[in-house]
Amino acid sequence: MKRRLLVAACFASGLMVGCTSTDIRYDHQDIATQVLPPNDGWAAAEGPVTGGSNALDVHIYTVSSRKxxxxxxxxxxxxxxxxxxxxxxxxxxxxxxRELTEDDYRVAPYHFDDYKKAYAPAVWNIKPLIKKRPNRKLTGPLEVARKASAQKQKDHIVVRVPSNVSIIGLGKDAKIIKGSLLIGDGVENVIIRNIRFEDAFDYFPGWDPGDSFKLDASYPGCQADYVDSLHGPQKCRGGRWNSEYDLISIAGGKRVWIDHCTFSDGDRPDSLFPPVYPFPQNEITQKVQHHDGLVDITNQADLVTISNSYFHDHDKAFLIGNSDKKTADTGYLRVTLHGNYFNNVGQRMPRVRYGKVHVYNNYFVGNAQGDGVGDTAYERHVNALMNKPKHNIVRQALGAGTASAIYSEANVFDIENGNPSHAIGNMKGKVAFDKGSMFNGKLIDIIEEANRASGKPLSKDVGWTPTLYGPTPVLPVSDVIDYVKENAGAGKL
Structure with a gap:
């Protein structure tokens, strides 16, 4: 069923006159001058989002290079x-x-092989623990050089977007790759549409030896004090590679509409970069991560609508709020997601802190198999290494984090080997609401079933009810899959 906005009729008067919910499509007018439909999600809550639609000819550009x-x-x-x-x-x-690569950004004496040897758990973790973890503040010339290299790359590939701009892809093959767009503090009224974003590749990820570190006695030799090569903290699980660069970072920006875009790691997924340390630092999650988020919304960013977009083949899709401690985000981070397609994404679709987030008519497809089975973390780790899943393991689609208030309705979750807590997971949150959604082909009370499966209950009292739906009502859940597959992503306007 094709249901797109008939822009000519709807926007001629600034009203929704002539728009129906049964025959909605885009006409062939220049999409560069189209604006966010009135009331289309949180982005429209405090006035129209027009981007650059009123640009004079002197401020209309067609570009085909970074320069x-x-x-x-x-x-x-x-x-x-x-x-x-x-x-x-x-x-x-x-x-x-000319494409710039690691050699162009690298600052001596950094080399990845030298770096991974210097901070290997067998070398670094044998030092006394700090608050029951290895020292997370790496020191030495290789870490200094890594940070300098990372800054050199960041200065080049992170591009700032100013206010009152529309960035529009032409045709079906417009792409922005190998970098990040930043919509920063003070920037407002931005529209981004019909573009494929790929591969914001971090050449210089950092190793954090204390990330997810556990003193877990089920691991042979794991203990707080170093004794020898077989006994000590180097024999405990933990440590992660962390990268920078989201394909789009809305860090303080306001009134932003992202529509009909596609986001992925391109031809360099993190699955190509498996763990480099031996057991027990070779869990699936200890791959050498070169990609961060797809779209992150942080630092009091507000009033964002993301619609009709395709997120695929990536682990952590995006954050709304990036720290449990950022209480200043209270009252901000209001985001609407509708008509989007998440396919082979592992988690954070999104993970929310503090924000009021409306999620409706989205389609989530993935596989939760891969963490292994067993009575202890050690047994599950060993079992998972035998499975070697090729997909991104679904942890949770919607993550209810600290002080978040997610309102979900009429979404479809098809999560193989999953349970409802993979649809809506408790990530230190207290509340989440869902109505009319489908999980693995069945209409169920997802919150109640997720509470039962996870043992970490969420109250349904989120304290607010959405009112901003744009020109079309919520689709019945039976229509969501066909609609999303037909409409989501770049090249479909």
Whole structure:
């Protein structure tokens, strides 16, 4: 069933006159001048989101290289600006179009092999623990060089988007790759549509030896004090690789609409970079992570609508709120997600802290198998190594974090080998609400079933009810799969 917005009729008067819920499509007018439909999610809560739709001819650009793209962004001076992306923009390229790689950003004496040897658990973890964990503040020339290398890459591949801008992909193959768009503090009124975002690759991920570290006696030799090569904290589970760069980072920005875009790791998924340390630091989650989020919304960002977009083949999709301790985010982080498709994504679809987040008519597809079975963490670890799943393991689709208030309705969750707690998981939250959603082909009370499966109950009293649905009502859950498959992603306007 095709249900897209008939823009010409709807926007001619600024009202929804002539729009119906039965025959909704985009016409062939220039999508660069289209604006967010009135009342379409939280982005529309405090006035229209117009991006650069009112741009004068002098502020309309067609770009096909990083150089042209950055020059167009820098030339806006706050004026409404339309930037049309033609073909592929590689943000990790120089002004001559040559792709920049690790060798171009690396600062001596950094080399990955030297770095992983210097901070290997067998070397670093044998030092006295700090608060029952290995020292998480790495020291030494290799860590200094890694940080300098990372900063050099960041200075080049992170591109700031100013206010009053529309960034629009032309045709079906517009891409922005190997970098990150930053919508920062003070930036408002941004529209991004019809673009494939791929592979914000961090060449210099950092090892955190204390991340998820556990003094777990089920692991042979695991203990707090180092004795010898077979007994000590180096024989405990834990440690993670962490990377930077989201494909889009909304860090303090406001009134943002992302629509009909596609997000993935491209042809360099993290599955190509397995763990580099031996047991017990070779859990699936200890892969060398080169990608962070797809879209993160943080630092008092607010009023965001993400619609009709495709997120695929990635582990951690996005955060709304990035710290349990950022109480200043209270009252912000209001986000709507509708009509989106999450396929082979592991978690954070999204994970929410503090925000009021409306999630409706989305389709989540994944597989929760892969953590292994057994009575202890050690047994599950050993068993998981035999399975070697090729998919991203679903931990939870919607993560109810600290002070979050997720309102979910009419979503479809198809999670093989999963249970309802994989649809809505308790991540230190207290509340979450769902109505009319389907889990693995059945209409169930997802919150009650998730509470039963996880043992970490969530109250259904989220304290608010959405009112911002745009020109169309919520689709019945029976129509969601067909609608989302047909409409979600770039190249479908």
């Amino acid at each position: 042209e793209f950055v020059e167009a962004l820098n030339a806006t001076n706050g004026s409404p600006t339309i930037i049309k992306v033609d073909g592929t923009i590689n943000l990790s390229s120089d002004d001559q179009g």
